[in-house]
Amino acid sequence: MNKIKQRLKKVKSLMRYAESETGRNKGSVQLLAVSKTKPTAVIAAAYQAGQRLFGESYLQEALAKQRALAAYDISWHFIGPIQSNKTKAISAHFNWVHSVDRLKIAKRLSEQRPGHLPSLNICLQVNISDEATKSGVTLEELPSLIDQVGLLPNICLRGVMAIPEPATGFESQCLPYRELYQTVKKLKHVSLDTFSFGMSGDLEAAIAEGSTIVRVGSALFGKRNYK
Numbered sequence: 001m002n003k004i005k006q007r008l009k010k011v012k013s014l015m016r017y018a019e020s021e022t023g024r025n026k027g028s029v030q031l032l033a034v035s036k037t038k039p040t041a042v043i044a045a046a047y048q049a050g051q052r053l054f055g056e057s058y059l060q061e062a063l064a065k066q067r068a069l070a071a072y073d074i075s076w077h078f079i080g081p082i083q084s085n086k087t088k089a090i091s092a093h094f095n096w097v098h099s100v101d102r103l104k105i106a107k108r109l110s111e112q113r114p115g116h117l118p119s120l121n122i123c124l125q126v127n128i129s130d131e132a133t134k135s136g137v138t139l140e141e142l143p144s145l146i147d148q149v150g151l152l153p154n155i156c157l158r159g160v161m162a163i164p165e166p167a168t169g170f171e172s173q174c175l176p177y178r179e180l181y182q183t184v185k186k187l188k189h190v191s192l193d194t195f196s197f198g199m200s201g202d203l204e205a206a207i208a209e210g211s212t213i214v215r216v217g218s219a220l221f222g223k224r225n226y227k
């Protein structure tokens, strides 16, 4: 488990290096540790090493881990695809949702958010590579979805999330993020503070293009085993 501590340190120093190289303020990018498919013990080890933000993609798996770690002060982020029948549990058990891709899901999360909890922080997932298989709204649909979601009472629209098509080379990794960042910044009437950009393979490019939170799994916890 000491390996996790070392990898956390390594990823964080890479983040700080990318911030300084690209003119970003030191510490302006947060680290979301993506623990999907990994056992509870792995989360506990990262927590002992100081990590507090964890991302999960599969609801039942996440709920089991949350029960086991109920005593821990963790900020839980849901980052997976969302079906309508999952919104009730997601709205009750997470602090953030990065993967909202349609108004219907946002409405349900708002309606179902328990009254004793603060507003649910959400990001809209944007499909910036036009891959038919990836979920997310198009850049063209984004402005009107932002306006509609912004009116919902129990959610707080914080920003956008994107998973671009894997690309090699720094510049080609940068381009899709740049296009989305500029699209959002052009919307003068909205102020979003979160750009959920970057994973293990492209976090430097994502940070160069305005990321405020990187979602890192395999660089921290090793390859995932899907059974």
Ligand SMILES: *Cc1c(COP(=O)(O)O)cnc(C)c1O
Pocket: 034, 036, 057, 079, 080, 163, 199, 200, 201, 215, 216, 217, 218, 219
């Ligand atoms: C799994 C996952 C990640 C982490 O990917 P790595 O390449 O392992 O860092 C990030 N974001 C989302 C939405 C994911 O599903």
